[in-house]
Amino acid sequence: MSFLHTNGNVSPSHTFTLASRASQLAQIQTNIVRDALQAAHPSKSFSTSFMTTEGDKNQSQALYLLGGKALWTKELEVALKENAVDMLVHSLKDVPTSLPEGCEIGAILEREDPVDSLVVKEGLSYKTLDDLPVGSVVGTSSVRRVAQLRKAFPGLEFADVRGNLNTRLAKLDSPTGVYSAIILAKAGLVRLGMGNRVTSDITAPVLYHAVGQGALGVEIRSDDAVAKELCKALTHWQTEWMCRAERAMLRVLEGGCSVPVGVHTEIKPLNASAVGPTRSRLTITGSVTAITGQTHVVHELVEDVSNVHDVDVVGEKLAKILMENGAKAILDDINADRESRKGVDKTQAEVKVVEDTMHAVAQ
Numbered sequence: 001m002s003f004l005h006t007n008g009n010v011s012p013s014h015t016f017t018l019a020s021r022a023s024q025l026a027q028i029q030t031n032i033v034r035d036a037l038q039a040a041h042p043s044k045s046f047s048t049s050f051m052t053t054e055g056d057k058n059q060s061q062a063l064y065l066l067g068g069k070a071l072w073t074k075e076l077e078v079a080l081k082e083n084a085v086d087m088l089v090h091s092l093k094d095v096p097t098s099l100p101e102g103c104e105i106g107a108i109l110e111r112e113d114p115v116d117s118l119v120v121k122e123g124l125s126y127k128t129l130d131d132l133p134v135g136s137v138v139g140t141s142s143v144r145r146v147a148q149l150r151k152a153f154p155g156l157e158f159a160d161v162r163g164n165l166n167t168r169l170a171k172l173d174s175p176t177g178v179y180s181a182i183i184l185a186k187a188g189l190v191r192l193g194m195g196n197r198v199t200s201d202i203t204a205p206v207l208y209h210a211v212g213q214g215a216l217g218v219e220i221r222s223d224d225a226v227a228k229e230l231c232k233a234l235t236h237w238q239t240e241w242m243c244r245a246e247r248a249m250l251r252v253l254e255g256g257c258s259v260p261v262g263v264h265t266e267i268k269p270l271n272a273s274a275v276g277p278t279r280s281r282l283t284i285t286g287s288v289t290a291i292t293g294q295t296h297v298v299h300e301l302v303e304d305v306s307n308v309h310d311v312d313v314v315g316e317k318l319a320k321i322l323m324e325n326g327a328k329a330i331l332d333d334i335n336a337d338r339e340s341r342k343g344v345d346k347t348q349a350e351v352k353v354v355e356d357t358m359h360a361v362a363q
């Protein structure tokens with residue numbers, strides 16, 4: 001699978017390899033991107049490569065350099081940087097707001113419905129969180145969801161549910177299972193062809209979804225001009241503008257850590273007849289919630305924007321306003337708590353893995 005090529009000077013026979021994790025959802029998403037690339041560039045050739053932990057560890061020396069503990073985006077990025085693959089397909093919400101040196105986002109595809117959905121156990125007739133009896137167990141491993149819902153639903157118990165989507169649904173439906181319902185991103189279910197499992201949506205202002213939720217991002221090498229050009233056809237500018245604003249907000253709020261941040265974004269072109277990117281009205285609401293759910297800061301900005309730079313500025317401005325309105329205190333608390341938990345005997349690499357894991361769980 002490994003090959004050499006020179007960036008910007010690709011032979012016509014070059015096959016562009018798209019890579020992702022090997023989960024069913026990741027494979028479906030990668031196939032969506034491959035099909036879109038193939039449709040836009042019929043004379044080019046595209047293939048896919050799915051990486052599983054054990055298999056790849058034996059094949060790529062570089063994975064050993066990571067000590068076998070790095071998360072998947074990191075391992076994929078190693079393959080990307082080594083030119084073993086050309087594009088990485090990610091759920092944008094799992095992509096850190098700052099990418100490693102030499103990597104960048106080449107395309108953001110049109111977003112699926114970004115909301116979170118309630119999936120009720122097979123055979124139960126409850127429709128919404130309000131319907132669930134006191135003491136019901138709701139499965140979700142996302143601190144963002146728990147933090148936002150805890151206060152509004154004090155009678156419910158929120159419990160971890162891990163694994164890929166199929167595993168989580170199996171745990172939900174198991175006759176001996178503890179969960180009455182679980183909360184999942186609607187987009188993942190829809191892409192897996194299981195949109196019929198959505199019992200109801202949980203929308204803002206009850207639950208603000210994760211930054212980037214529902215959108216696919218394609219990561220490329222920054223110096224790969226050819227991949228960059230190929231990716232242009234995939235980008236849905238409205239999604240890109242919304243997600244860039246969301247990611248700019250999160251980048252400022254994170255300040256190196258992971259926090260329960262939610263968002264709701266809309267974009268409305270001001271010139272309805274324009275075909276491409278055009279001056280638009282961006283409405284973005286950000287939320288930051290204390291882990292206990294006791295403090296919740298929400299702010300909405302409505303701004304007209306003309307390009308991605310404007311969009312980044314709006315996201316950053318929103319983050320600063322949230323900070324001034326109480327998010328700073330929430331973030332300082334979370335940081336202090338995390339510092340006190342960090343084992344003194346942990347290596348830097350281990351601390352990084354813990355931080356990355358916390359980032360993933362926060363989403």
Ligand SMILES: NCc1[nH]cc(CCC(=O)O)c1CC(=O)O
Nearest residue numbers: 091184185187188213214215363
């Ligand atoms: N954190 C895991 C993850 N990453 C992306 C999705 C769903 C698809 C998407 O949001 O694009 C999910 C599952 C979930 O949160 O239910």
